[in-house]
Amino acid sequence: MARIAIDAAVVERPGAPFRIERLEIDPPRPGQVLVRVRACGICHTDMIMRDGDLPVPFPAVLGHEGAGVIAAVGQDVDHVMPGDSVLLSFHSCGACPACHAHQPGYCVDFVPRNFLGVLQPGEGGLWRGDQPVGSNIFGQSAFATYALAHRDNVVKVDADLPLALLAPLGCGIQTGAGTVLETLKVAPGESVAILGAGAVGLSAVMAAVIAEAGRIAILDRHAHRLDLARQLGAIETASEIADLVGLFDYVLDTTGVLALLEPAVALLTQRGTLALIAAYPPGTAGLDASAIMSMGRRIVGIVEGGVNPRQFIPRLITYYRDGRLPIEKIIKAYDFVDIEQAFAASQNGSVIKAVIAIY
Incomplete structure (x- = not known):
């Protein structure tokens, strides 16, 4: 599978605005999945990274409350398949004591795998021509039409669920x-x-x-x-x-x-x-x-609430279905092209949880 063209909201340098442009994304490598992104929530952490208060690799594609549909899977991924609806959460190594204790938020590699967008050897990423673009933020970089995620941070959900509403379950709400x-x-x-x-x-x-x-x-x-x-x-x-x-x-x-x-x-x-x-x-x-x-x-x-997302997000979905988690009351949707407006509304407090719809 060759690289494919995608549209992504790129931050060129610390404090710069989001600019939607055409990039290319690698096919999923072992342990990775390619997700057709349908929505992505905006989190305060995105603002911190955008402003350069964390050492994000600029130019960068941010976004870490993604939701979408699996487009392709790499080797060693067997719990999701193309066509599955998924929510995306944070990334962890899966091998350290915290991960073994089902506490992946305290993974020894949490900072490099989430805030720094570090790619492990052999993992695919984003490209502008022959130049790499900072990606893999929270193991996803989901302010884009497609994102590469990992077997540990994709949570399969029922196909009838509203992805644009449930996207923030992967970070802020959990x-x-x-x-x-x-x-x-x-x-x-x-x-x-x-x-x-x-x-x-x-x-x-x-x-x-x-x-x-x-x-x-x-x-x-x-x-x-x-x-x-x-x-x-x-x-x-x-x-x-x-x-x-x-x-x-x-x-x-x-x-x-x-x-x-x-x-x-x-x-x-x-x-x-x-x-x-x-x-x-x-x-x-x-x-x-x-x-x-x-x-x-x-x-x-x-x-991240001290949870294992693959165990806890399904529990949140049960509460949502039962009417006990009325998250629709805190969410406002924006079109992808209005991402700057959505960030401004989030930052000034007029909107509680903005979600970017990416179709």
Whole structure:
């Protein structure tokens, strides 16, 4: 199978706009699959990579919440075949202790395989003429009509499911929901405070409702997001952290704002847990160690909800089918040619989860 021509949204250099252009993509090599992309969600991490705050190999094709249909498979791939509908998630090595423990988000190679787009020997990629283009971001680079993914990060789904709606399950939604349901295992009646009502935070709200949490509070500066959070099941809302009263069993930070972490610790009850699930800038948070130690409080970092996507995404789909995960309320679709508009709406907070439809 020869290279095929594709359309892809290319970022030429850090901070540059997306420009849709014609590239070529290799056929799938052993362990890879070629996916005809139908949709891809926009994640805050895409913005960080676009702006050069991670060492992405520019020029680059980003996009890591892809969904589509298998077009071809390489050798050693036997769990999907051409014509299967799939969702794409993050990439892992499959061989380290974390991967063996079904915790691929903590793979020893997570950073190079996801943020840096590192190709393993013999893997196919993207080309502009005879020059390689940065690809394999989160093992997919799905802001394109076709993407190369891997046997470990494709999840087969039923053909009747709306791919443009479910694409964000592969990152943002599984991060918020997985944190609540899998890593923290919130029990009925326990209390949860969520800092930030973006896609991750609102997914955590929906998951807290599924978990039958007794008290669900959420913090955000955008009134329309707080309104939606109440529709999704939040009981208390606040625009300032000082307005969150009482103590909580769990506090989830989705904002990445270091200044919020010390007051977040103060919101924890004895033996309460602060979950860090955002992208944080370098620096220190100035936490009071004695307030953590003396109350038996815990702080845990969580990547991608701490889930195995091939096990957890089907669970999310069951919740969606049952009407318990109404993600349609947080999603707005954009045409591929409007990718810049979609990023602007995501960045200014007017849209919670933008999804690019690629047909």
